[in-house]
Amino acid sequence: MSKPESIGQFEQLVLTAILKLRDDAYGVTIHSKVEELARPKAVSLGAVYITLDRLEDKGLVASRLSDPTPERGGRSKRCYRLEALGERVLQESVVTAKRIWDVANEAWGKDWGKRFGKEAI
Amino acid sequence: MGPSKMAEAIVAIFIPPACREEVLGDLCERYRSPFQYMFDALCTVPLVIVSRMRRTSDPQVILIQAFAMYLSFLGAAWFVDGSLLADRWALIRLAIPAVLAMAGLVTDDAYRNPKKRGFSRAPFLGIAVVCILWLDFRIPLLVLLYGAGMSLLLSSVVRLLFPPATDQLQGVNAPAYWLERPGGPPVEPLLLIRILKVIAAVVVLAVVIACVTVLKGDFR
Numbered sequence: 001m002s003k004p005e006s007i008g009q010f011e012q013l014v015l016t017a018i019l020k021l022r023d024d025a026y027g028v029t030i031h032s033k034v035e036e037l038a039r040p041k042a043v044s045l046g047a048v049y050i051t052l053d054r055l056e057d058k059g060l061v062a063s064r065l066s067d068p069t070p071e072r073g074g075r076s077k078r079c080y081r082l083e084a085l086g087e088r089v090l091q092e093s094v095v096t097a098k099r100i101w102d103v104a105n106e107a108w109g110k111d112w113g114k115r116f117g118k119e120a121i
Numbered sequence: 122m123g124p125s126k127m128a129e130a131i132v133a134i135f136i137p138p139a140c141r142e143e144v145l146g147d148l149c150e151r152y153r154s155p156f157q158y159m160f161d162a163l164c165t166v167p168l169v170i171v172s173r174m175r176r177t178s179d180p181q182v183i184l185i186q187a188f189a190m191y192l193s194f195l196g197a198a199w200f201v202d203g204s205l206l207a208d209r210w211a212l213i214r215l216a217i218p219a220v221l222a223m224a225g226l227v228t229d230d231a232y233r234n235p236k237k238r239g240f241s242r243a244p245f246l247g248i249a250v251v252c253i254l255w256l257d258f259r260i261p262l263l264v265l266l267y268g269a270g271m272s273l274l275l276s277s278v279v280r281l282l283f284p285p286a287t288d289q290l291q292g293v294n295a296p297a298y299w300l301e302r303p304g305g306p307p308v309e310p311l312l313l314i315r316i317l318k319v320i321a322a323v324v325v326l327a328v329v330i331a332c333v334t335v336l337k338g339d340f341r
Contacts, residue, residue: 027147045147045161046168049140053172065142073123075146 007060007089012097013037014051015090018061018080026066026077027052052080060086123149124158132162137173138234144169170231177230181318182283183223188325189275190219194268201263214260218268221253226276283318 007015017033018025031048055061062083065076082090104112129145136144148165152158194215198205205211 027143028150044164044168045151046165046172049144049165049169050172050175053176057176069146071150072146073129073149075142075149077146078140078143 007055007058007093010034010038010047011051011055011060012090012093014048014055015060015082015086015093018082019087019090022081023079025080030080055086056080059083060089122152124152124155128155128158132166135166136169137232139173140169173231174227177233178227179283179318181322182279183227185283185318185321185325186226186276186279187219187223188322188329189279190222190268190272191216192325192329193271193275194218194264197264197267197271201261201267205261205264215264215268218260218265219272222272222276225249279321282321 013034014030016037017030020033021029027045027048030052031043031045034048035043052061052063056063060083061080063078063080066079068074068076108115129149132148133141133145144165148158148161151161195206195212198211198215208214
């Protein structure tokens with residue numbers, strides 16, 4: 001079995017956004033979802049494009065052009081979907097994140113998020 | 122309500138053709154005001170260009186091409202008038218055409234339309250570089266002409282051996298990645314290409330070192 005690609009935190013966010021959006025995953029929607037996941041950090045649309053290109057080169061996502069729509073000035077969307085390898089890599093990242101979460105809970109207690117003023121933990 | 126045709130046309134000029142359709146569409150969909158549109162475009166387009174450059178150029182091939190071009194200009198200077206190389210900044214000055222030409226070639230690859238097989242703009246780029254340098258950097262015209270001719274030849278050989286990624290299938294034009302690699306990545310061909318590139322880089326490096334050694338010997 002081949003060794004899966006290693007991915008960074010931003011790539012994990014983009015893959016998660018594509019996973020959540022399913023058939024509606026394209027530049028604008030992926031950017032909105034990534035901003036929601038990365039808050040309070042601001043995310044630029046350009047950074048999302050660069051990451052999508054890199055993930056496509058790594059073979060973790062695939063893209064296709066949709067039909068043109070009037071709200072986009074008659075232009076097509078580039079829709080993305082997770083490849084099997086992308087799903088596997090994301091699953092491994094989630095498992096690692098879960099381990100970090102467990103250790104943090106063990107070290108700082110269950111309500112550490114509230115104590116440190118972290119939102120939505 | 123959407124952006125004006127004029128604003129869209131200006132932004133479209135700067136977006137590489139391979140991703141123009143979807144980026145312009147996304148910017149149009151996010152449109153709220155002319156100022157917001159231009160700000161969005163200013164923040165997004167440079168990163169789109171960088172991403173396209175990264176996809177269409179291979180750092181190892183660029184390095185080989187840059188060495189080939191630098192060697193060409195160095196050889197031309199030596200051939201035309203060896204005393205030119207005695208100048209303190211001569212070696213750096215002769216690197217300027219190679220750096221400018223490489224920057225132009227990388228940009229040209231990024232902006233080439235993968236759907237159209239048009240002519241290469243490299244020769245015109247070379248002529249432009251020659252004109253600019255002749256005017257500004259005190260490099261003799263004959264050195265520039267010989268160097269440009271030789272670098273065009275060597276650069277073409279390198280590009281024939283390692284074609285730019287614009288000619289390869291990418292994104293929507295390519296089959297799904299998992300279809301290309303059942304049972305794992307194609308390790309052998311990739312490894313072979315990398316080994317070939319490393320060998321080519323080592324050869325170019327050896328040639329450069331040999332030339333520099335010979336040039337140093339001549340001055341003494």
